[in-house]
Amino acid sequence: MWTTIGHEWAIAALERAIAARRVPHALLFTGPAHVGKTHLAREFAAALQCEGAAPPCGECEACRRVQKGTHPDVRLVEPEGDHIKIGQIRNLQYELSLSPVQGAWRVCLLTDFHTATPEAANAFLKTLEEPPAHAVIILTALDAGLLLPTILSRCQVFALRPVPARRIAQALMERWGAPEERAETLARLSAGAVGWAIYAWEHPEVLAERQERLRELEALLTASRGERLQAAERYSKHPALNEIIGLWQTWWRDVLLECAGCEDLITHADHHEALRRIARLWSLPAAEAALRSTENALDQLEHNANARLVLEVMFLSWQPLAA
Amino acid sequence: MKLSCLQENLAKGLSIVGRAVATRSTLPVLSNILLATDESRLKLSATNLEISVNCWVGANVTEEGAITVPARLLTDFVNSLPPERIDLSLIARTQTLNLRCGRYEANIKGIDAQEFPIILVPEEDKASQFATADLAKMIDRVVFAAATDESRPVLTGVHTELTPQGVTFAAADSYRLSVVSSPIPKAPAERISIIIPARALQELRRISGEAESVTMLVSSARNQVFFRMPEVELISQLVEGTFPDYRQIIPTTYNTRMVATTADLLQALRMAAIFARDAANIVRLQILPNEGGMGRLIVSATSAEHGDNVSELDVTVEGQPIEIAFNVRYLLDALEVIDTAQVALETRDPTSPGVIKPVGGQDFVHIIMPMHIAR
Numbered sequence: 155m156w157t158t159i160g161h162e163w164a165i166a167a168l169e170r171a172i173a174a175r176r177v178p179h180a181l182l183f184t185g186p187a188h189v190g191k192t193h194l195a196r197e198f199a200a201a202l203q204c205e206g207a208a209p210p211c212g213e214c215e216a217c218r219r220v221q222k223g224t225h226p227d228v229r230l231v232e233p234e235g236d237h238i239k240i241g242q243i244r245n246l247q248y249e250l251s252l253s254p255v256q257g258a259w260r261v262c263l264l265t266d267f268h269t270a271t272p273e274a275a276n277a278f279l280k281t282l283e284e285p286p287a288h289a290v291i292i293l294t295a296l297d298a299g300l301l302l303p304t305i306l307s308r309c310q311v312f313a314l315r316p317v318p319a320r321r322i323a324q325a326l327m328e329r330w331g332a333p334e335e336r337a338e339t340l341a342r343l344s345a346g347a348v349g350w351a352i353y354a355w356e357h358p359e360v361l362a363e364r365q366e367r368l369r370e371l372e373a374l375l376t377a378s379r380g381e382r383l384q385a386a387e388r389y390s391k392h393p394a395l396n397e398i399i400g401l402w403q404t405w406w407r408d409v410l411l412e413c414a415g416c417e418d419l420i421t422h423a424d425h426h427e428a429l430r431r432i433a434r435l436w437s438l439p440a441a442e443a444a445l446r447s448t449e450n451a452l453d454q455l456e457h458n459a460n461a462r463l464v465l466e467v468m469f470l471s472w473q474p475l476a477a
Numbered sequence: 478m479k480l481s482c483l484q485e486n487l488a489k490g491l492s493i494v495g496r497a498v499a500t501r502s503t504l505p506v507l508s509n510i511l512l513a514t515d516e517s518r519l520k521l522s523a524t525n526l527e528i529s530v531n532c533w534v535g536a537n538v539t540e541e542g543a544i545t546v547p548a549r550l551l552t553d554f555v556n557s558l559p560p561e562r563i564d565l566s567l568i569a570r571t572q573t574l575n576l577r578c579g580r581y582e583a584n585i586k587g588i589d590a591q592e593f594p595i596i597l598v599p600e601e602d603k604a605s606q607f608a609t610a611d612l613a614k615m616i617d618r619v620v621f622a623a624a625t626d627e628s629r630p631v632l633t634g635v636h637t638e639l640t641p642q643g644v645t646f647a648a649a650d651s652y653r654l655s656v657v658s659s660p661i662p663k664a665p666a667e668r669i670s671i672i673i674p675a676r677a678l679q680e681l682r683r684i685s686g687e688a689e690s691v692t693m694l695v696s697s698a699r700n701q702v703f704f705r706m707p708e709v710e711l712i713s714q715l716v717e718g719t720f721p722d723y724r725q726i727i728p729t730t731y732n733t734r735m736v737a738t739t740a741d742l743l744q745a746l747r748m749a750a751i752f753a754r755d756a757a758n759i760v761r762l763q764i765l766p767n768e769g770g771m772g773r774l775i776v777s778a779t780s781a782e783h784g785d786n787v788s789e790l791d792v793t794v795e796g797q798p799i800e801i802a803f804n805v806r807y808l809l810d811a812l813e814v815i816d817t818a819q820v821a822l823e824t825r826d827p828t829s830p831g832v833i834k835p836v837g838g839q840d841f842v843h844i845i846m847p848m849h850i851a852r
Contacts, residue, residue, distance in 0.1 A: 224504055226526050226594040244627060245501075251630030252674070252714040253700030255526055255594060286717040288700075 155212055156201075158194045159325045159348045160317030167312070168198050172209065177202065177259075178310040180282050180291045182267075184298045185314030188349030191294040194314070195263050196220060199228045202290060203257040216257060226255040229262040238270035243277045250281060250289045260289050267293040268300035275302050282308040316346020330355055335424075342421050364401060371402050372428060375475040386465035395461060399452055399468075405429075406445035413438045432475065440473055447471045478512075478542025478567035482519055482534055484560050484578060490521045490534040491552045493684050493709060498548040499525035506545055506592040510552075512565070512574070513543035513590065519565075522593070523548060524712075528677045529596045530684065531710040542567050543590035546574050554583055596712050598694075598703060605639055606663035607691045609706075615646055616682045618657045618814045618841055623675035624650035634672035634716035636723070637702075639665050639695075647723050648675060653807050654723055654844040662690070669695050672720055673702055677713035684709055727842060728832055731823035733796040735764050736836055737774060739820045743812050745788035749778035750805045752786040759848050760805040762822075766794035778805065801827045802850040808833075811843040 156165050164183075171177050181198070183191040200210035200220040210217050219225035229249060231242055246262055254260045264270075270278070282305065285291055291309075295301055298311055323341035325348070326332040332340070332355055343364070344351035354360040374385055389395060408420040412433035420429065433441070451468045455461060491510065499507035502525065511522040519536040522529065544567050554576065555563070563578040574585045624632035629651075636647040643660035681704050685691055688706035695702050704711040749760045756779060763775040772794030779785040801824055812820060817835035824831045827850070833843040 224506065224592055226504070230503065248627040248630055248633070249526070251716050251718060252527055253698075253717050255596065255701075255714060288717060 155208070156197055156210065157212065158190055158197055160321050161190060161194060161314050164194060164312045164314060168201070172201055177290055179285050179289065180293070180309040182293045182295065182298070182301075182306070182309035182311045183314055184295050184311065186316060186347060187296065188344075188347035188353075189314050189316060190348045191314055192263070192265050193349070194312075195265075195292045195294055196228075198292065199225075199261040199263060199290075202259045202261055203227060225257075227257045227260050229260075231262060231264045233266050233269045236269060238264060238267060238274050240271065240274040240277050243270075243274045243281075247278075247281050250291075251286055254288055258288065260286075261292065262289070263292045263294075265294045266296070267305070268295040268297065272302070275305055279304055279308070317348050318346070319344070322346070322348055322351050326351060326355055339424050342423060345421075367398055367401055368405060368422070368425060368428075371405060374469060375432070375472060377474075379470065382469040383466060386462055386469050389465050390460075390462035396452065396455060399448055399455070403445065403448040403452070406441065406448055409433055409436065410438070410441040410445055413441045435475060436473065444472050478514060478544060478565070479540035480514060480519055480536045480538040480566075481562050481564045482536035484555065484558050484563050486534045486536075487519075487563060488552075488555050488558075490519075490532045491548075491555055493532045494521045494523040494530045495548060495552055496680055496683070497523040497525055497528045497530040497711075502526075506588050507594075508548060509545035509588055509593070510548045511543065511545045511590055511593045514538045514541045522596075524594060524596060526594065527674060527714050528680055529712040530680070531712075533708045540566075542569070544572060544574050544587045545590055545593050546585045546587040550585055554585070596701075598710070598712070603665045603667075603669070603695060603697075604663065605644070605661055605665050605693045607644075607661050607693065609685050609688050609691055611659060611661075612691055613682050613685065614816075615644075615657045615659060616678045618843075619646045619648040619655045620675045620678050620682075621648075621810045621814070622650060622653050622655035622843070623648040626650075630716055631672055631718040631720055633676075634674050634720070635678055636720040637669075637671050637673050639669040639693075641666060641668075647720070649721065649723060652804070652846050653811070654726060655811070656723065656727070656842045657840055659840050671695060671699060671702060672716040672718065673713055674716055677702075677711065681711050684711065726830070727844060728823070728825060728830060730825065731796065731832070732825045733764055733766075733794065733799045734821060734823045735772070735774060735792050735794050736819055736821045737790055737792040739812060739815055739818060739835075741790050742774075742776075742820060743809070745774075745776040745790055746805055746808055746812065748788060749776050749786055750809060752778040752780050752784065753805045755780040755782060757848070758804045758806050759802050759850070760808065761800060761802045761850065763798075763800045764792070764794055764822075765798050766796070770795060799824065799827065800850075801831065802848040803831060803845055804848060807845045811845065815841070 183195055185191050197210055200217045203216040203220055203225060204210045205214040205216050220228050223230060231246060234242060250260055298306055319341040322344055323337040326337040327334060340351045340354050404421050408422050408429050409432050411419050412429045447468045451464050454464045494510060507525060513520045517538055518533045520533050522531045558578045558581060561579050563576055566575045568575060572587050572589055574587055576583045619635055623635055627633055632650055638645045641664050643664055645658035647656045685706055692705040700715055702713050702715060753760050760778045766772040770793055772792055774790040774792045777787045811833050815835045817837050819836035821834045821836050822831055827847060830844045830846050835841055
């Protein structure tokens, strides 16, 4: 049984390939972070090695070893530090030339291949084009555009899209026993990233922190100029500053939607009251300006601007909300 | 698991399996050795997913069981124990192996034996058998020619062909080629052609020392080769791919054939090697025929910085005079594994490969590409 959430079309295609014994020698799964690329890739590896009747059965010795990462014929290569390096590729090439130990295939799974150095990627071309008959190479990457065209043309590409929120909520309820309301919230917040939703369900502090950050944002709106400047100094030293601003950005998006009267599209449904209150006091252009200010701030931070100045500009640009 | 065995036996067993332990691996269990009871013996296993070695050690087993423990730790500890009886027992709850020898004791934390890869051994129907001494000699004659650079994996292996007539091993690294063949005591009925990693053969050579004969089996899926000796078993994955058709490369004709005394030629070349060290290992051979089939061989090496060396040998020459250059390391590698008193070098011209054969033996051929010499 496939346990991957969503991506039914990709699973169907992979199943057909196994059934027809026409397994592609090189596959590439692309998609946003936490969307399920590595999970699907690992499950496909398990399906190839599975000894059960309906691969991947998830119960046979081979499936369990693949899931645990101890199958001798399934090799996982992850970036070493920030990159996949040429040494890793060279070792892999020799390993791939050897016959499989237990199963019929030697599978190698290279995650985040977009981090491969150009030397590593180029060294891999020959193997990728003509791997030994028993080898299956699976790559994952955030985006096909980040890879060399020569790598791309040698792989069968599966572009995984964000998983629909309903599908994620359903899976959280069925498999993890999450209550409906919590599942809906997580699914909406995940923006289609299944892995994030599961992580947030298993680690409730993620949601608690989000509540805290949103509460701080609301407090800032009623704060005086002086308080805002102090807040800017405090936040500028925060290690996860980009994530916080990213979260605020989704909040302003909701305010904008609320102002425009598109209530059903909002992400932070559990804060509907607060959103409605701000929307009543603000006009559409003001909400848009606030959203843009967070966007600018993120952009400037990426270009190494002084964090405190960026935050000051952003905070002061937000219209004070009459208490 | 509860058993006792002698320190000498355990230490020897560990040294046999030790080389197959993975040094850099993504699977932590591969840097461990599997200890398992097998009737009244202790079975030691190690694998790096390329080569696996099993070794049985006589033991007094009182309770069955299995565990894997870190190879380095266990080997170093056992080696430092006195030659007495060792009692091993497994504490199942914590997966810890307790060793007790006289007044010394150790607890080694292990990993569950279930995590260790299972390597299946096939049935014994298509077996071939070698005399260990012959096998060792054949391995010595080919493995040095296998490539160490892994960019062309097939060349890191030794092409092995079994026919009802015997066995042929061949290894090449695109500068030289070594081919050795021999009848064997028991050959398979059908032709089998596989590529065995050179490392596996070297390891086999090392651990087969005491056995009188070695049984070789190729799995029916053609993905593994098994070497079985009493108390020891070596299993190797095979290199997949097509080995170059080396028979086409072996020249069949020559314009010059020289026969020299192996020991004299070796001595002259070793001397030249000292000077050739700084000059890309180039050594020049000048073969000059005289009347009546006799002739001279002038071996010379020149280092632009440090000087030169010339040696002259009396040899028998057939055909044209010639001056040809080789990498002296390659010549030495080949001559060092020739055990006949005389050796022949055949070549067509300074740009054609040189063929080295022992005189009086048909079973070994070595081919070396010449080096280009500016005139």
